[in-house]
Amino acid sequence: MENVEIAEVLKEVADLLEIQDANPFRIRAFRNAVRTVEAQTVPLRRMVDDGETLTALPAIGKGVAGYIEELIATGGLEMLEELHDEIPASLIEFMRLPGLGPKKARKLWNELGVDSIEALKAAAEAGEVAVLEGFGVKTQDRILSGIERLTSTEQRFRLSEVDELLPPLLDHMRAAPGLTRLEVAGSYRRRRETIGDIDLLALGDDAGAISRWLVEHPSVVSVIGAGGTRTSITLRSGLQVDLRIVPAASWGAALVYFTGSKEHNIKLRQRALDRELRISEYGVFPAEASEEDESGERGVASVGEPVAGATEEDVYASVGLPWIPPELRTDRGEIAAAEAGELPELIRREDLKGDLQMHSTWSDGRDSIEEMLGACVDRGYEYFAITDHSKALAMVEGLDAEKLGRQWAEIDEVEARHPEIRILRSLEVDILKDGSLDLEDEWLERLDLVVVSIHSFFGLEAAEQTDRVLRALRHPQVDILAHPTGRILNRRPPIDMDVDEVLKTAAELGVAVELNAHPNRLDLRDTHLIRAKELGAKVVISTDAHRTGELDLIRYGVEQARRAWLTPADVINTRPLEEFLAELRGSRSA
DNA sequence: GCCGTTTTCGGCCCGACTGTTTTCAGTCG
Numbered sequence: 262m263e264n265v266e267i268a269e270v271l272k273e274v275a276d277l278l279e280i281q282d283a284n285p286f287r288i289r290a291f292r293n294a295v296r297t298v299e300a301q302t303v304p305l306r307r308m309v310d311d312g313e314t315l316t317a318l319p320a321i322g323k324g325v326a327g328y329i330e331e332l333i334a335t336g337g338l339e340m341l342e343e344l345h346d347e348i349p350a351s352l353i354e355f356m357r358l359p360g361l362g363p364k365k366a367r368k369l370w371n372e373l374g375v376d377s378i379e380a381l382k383a384a385a386e387a388g389e390v391a392v393l394e395g396f397g398v399k400t401q402d403r404i405l406s407g408i409e410r411l412t413s414t415e416q417r418f419r420l421s422e423v424d425e426l427l428p429p430l431l432d433h434m435r436a437a438p439g440l441t442r443l444e445v446a447g448s449y450r451r452r453r454e455t456i457g458d459i460d461l462l463a464l465g466d467d468a469g470a471i472s473r474w475l476v477e478h479p480s481v482v483s484v485i486g487a488g489g490t491r492t493s494i495t496l497r498s499g500l501q502v503d504l505r506i507v508p509a510a511s512w513g514a515a516l517v518y519f520t521g522s523k524e525h526n527i528k529l530r531q532r533a534l535d536r537e538l539r540i541s542e543y544g545v546f547p548a549e550a551s552e553e554d555e556s557g558e559r560g561v562a563s564v565g566e567p568v569a570g571a572t573e574e575d576v577y578a579s580v581g582l583p584w585i586p587p588e589l590r591t592d593r594g595e596i597a598a599a600e601a602g603e604l605p606e607l608i609r610r611e612d613l614k615g616d617l618q619m620h621s622t623w624s625d626g627r628d629s630i631e632e633m634l635g636a637c638v639d640r641g642y643e644y645f646a647i648t649d650h651s652k653a654l655a656m657v658e659g660l661d662a663e664k665l666g667r668q669w670a671e672i673d674e675v676e677a678r679h680p681e682i683r684i685l686r687s688l689e690v691d692i693l694k695d696g697s698l699d700l701e702d703e704w705l706e707r708l709d710l711v712v713v714s715i716h717s718f719f720g721l722e723a724a725e726q727t728d729r730v731l732r733a734l735r736h737p738q739v740d741i742l743a744h745p746t747g748r749i750l751n752r753r754p755p756i757d758m759d760v761d762e763v764l765k766t767a768a769e770l771g772v773a774v775e776l777n778a779h780p781n782r783l784d785l786r787d788t789h790l791i792r793a794k795e796l797g798a799k800v801v802i803s804t805d806a807h808r809t810g811e812l813d814l815i816r817y818g819v820e821q822a823r824r825a826w827l828t829p830a831d832v833i834n835t836r837p838l839e840e841f842l843a844e845l846r847g848s849r850s851a
Numbered sequence: 852g853c854c855g856t857t858t859t860c861g862g863c864c865c866g867a868c869t870g871t872t873t874t875c876a877g878t879c880g
Contacts, residue, residue: 286863290852322853360869362878397871656865656880716880717867 262333263429264305265422266498268298270338271325276353277344279363293320298329304429306333336497349376358407360400368393382408417455418500419750421780421817426498427459430478434504437474440465442512446519451587452820454783455750458501460519468506475504511543513572518542524592532580532596544570545579588823593791605826610819612829614837615644616812618689618712618743618775618803623668624649625657627808630668630684631675636809638682644838646685646803647672648712648743651699653691660688662704683838685709689743694718696732698739705738710845712775714743715756723757730763734772740845741801742767744777744784752781760789768798773833776802778818779811790825799844800827801834 275291297320298305308315315326332338348370355366355378373389375381382405384390391401418426427445434443440463444450447460465471472492476484485493485501492504507515518526519542526540533540539548544567569579577584582599586607589595598604620626621633628636630647637645649668650659660668669686676684687710691699698705698713705711713733721729734742745763746755767774774793777784782805785793793800802818804811822832829835833844 284852287852289863290854293853316853320853324852360878364877395871395876399870654880655867658864719880 262306262336263425263498264298264301265425267305267329267332268295269498270332270341271295271298271328273350273353274328274338274341274344276356276363277341277348277350280348280352280356280367281344282363282367290320290322291325294325297321305329309333351377354378354411355381357411358404360403360407365395365400368395378408378411417457417751418498419455419780420449420452420820421814422498423449423456423459423500426496426500430480430496430502433478434461434463434471434475437463437465438470439467440471440474444516446516447521450520451522451590452824454780454786454821458503461502461504462512462515462519463504463506464509464512465506471506472504475502507542509571510567511570513574513576514540514544514567514570515542516573517576520587520590522591525590525595528592528596529580532582536580538568538579540576540580543567545576586823588820589826591824593826605828607823608819608827608829608832608835610816611641612832612835613642613802613815613819614841615642615646615685615834616640616804616806616815617646617685617687617710617741617801617834618648618777619645619806619812620649620689621647623647623664624654624659625807630671631678632809633806633812634675634679634682634684636812638679640812640815642682644683644685644841646687646710646712648687648689648710650716651688651690653693653699654716659691659699662701665700665704687712689714691716692729692733694721694729696729698733698736702738705736708738709842710740711738712741712743713739714745715747719747719753719756721757723759726756727759727762730758731766734763734766734770739772741773741775743775743803744782744805745774746784746786746789748784748786749781750783755784760785761792764789764793764796764798768793768796771799773799773801776800776818776822776832778802778804778815778821780814780817783817783821787821787825790822790827794825794827794831799833800831802832803834 271291272295275288275295278288278291297318305315309330315321315329316323328338328340352366352370355361355369356363369375369381369390372393373384375384385401385405390396390404391398431443434440442464444462445459446462449456449459463471468490472487475492475494476487480496481494482497483495485495490506493501495501505515505519530540533545534548537548539546546567569575574584582596583604585595585599585604588607595604616637619633621628621630633647650657652659652661665688672684672686686708688700688708689712692713692715693699694717733739746758746760747753748755764774774785776790790800802815802822804814804818806812806814833841836844
């Protein structure tokens, strides 16, 4: 059982306890534990194997440690089963609807007897919800529109979740009898921000044995299909895995085919046809000029001897193209660029010289400034910015001017001990409802770097929201607009804002826009970044780390930037310190 | 349920908004 799965179970316990109206502090204890579990970089099952005590972790006491051990040992939790006997699990779904929390979810179940989204929808449509005490027509309408949105967006896994679920499966598969090669294809290989299912490609003599090996993995809960070359299963996590076993001569063609995207493949096949070739997952074959309206695709693949197929390189070469990085395979002009020899030199992790958003214990971060510094030095950075929250975020004890002054005293001390890296004095300043900033001008002027972002009033209508952000951008001290759309994957939609207008203004003013690397945000998204580049807006990639380990999340930002064709030149925190500072100052005087 | 200690209990983050009320409960970040 992986950490994400453990966290899911603990989350469910907390939700059910909340509906049950249990002791709020007990509920909070479970939620705190979830955060700890999610933040662990080492699988808890390994810690248990190694005999380490889980109670050493923050927010994990004897109780939760026991539950986690039970989960790891048995895959289940008796206490959760008992909760399920008392409360329908579907009430948790209710709480995902806007305006519904545990109390109202429970009331709906108690008084209307609804225990599924469908039943709730029917009751709301019949007007039964609006007449309940504490409810009204508005709430009923919100429930209905919430259900609409909930059922229209299929649930996909975040890339980082898959990165956690996959390695144990891959380890298992690498031990399969006769397996000589294994690769993950699909949107995972293209590093999309969310993943629907996993495409595994395997090479080996005995397809049947490899297929059985997958089916026998302990995390498999259902077998959707198991054939000679293709097997599909569902893991306990809900992740679907499709395994294809291919012959060596087809390896490259199959990898291209199953990596996609579908649109990229269509373009590639068209291009092949222009050259009297036919690309399939089995290889590149001479095209049959006579068989115009023959529908049997499989038959075609076996016609003649393949001209390519063993490697991706030879497949692309067969149609006159260099190898194209998977992140670019989306039919956004990559084939034309490849043909012209103009594929971009995509940014890499090691191009980055500093991380420009992170928090410390001065607001809601877990680690001290000096600990963050050490972690930045370890990652080879020349500089980094400490960007704790401003005072509007009272719940995390954001900084006002007075507290900021005290923080600088600490930064001075830390910096004196560590000449090897430069700390940029910064703050993640809240953009208030009217677009003004949550710190006095005289203090903004004294900061090395002013990062602004939205943490409130997500629901303004587009015109007002856009004006609000534009006004903030026009403040002469602003350097970076952080997580511009505020979206949280699978949880919160982006704010209603004219992103194009914001990017244009940012480009004009020389204000940089942030690509927030946190895998829950990845904000801006790829299409926005492409637009930012077109408009000449500067981009920075930052982690928004709240603990040292999260600095490694930078890879997700880099991968997202690669999907947006960004090169080191497009991202200003690839610049050495002096150059970076000069670029910032340039924007301030502009 | 966790944690820290003034150490086996008592405190645990809280302000603002919304929709529903007519003084507030529930939700949200």
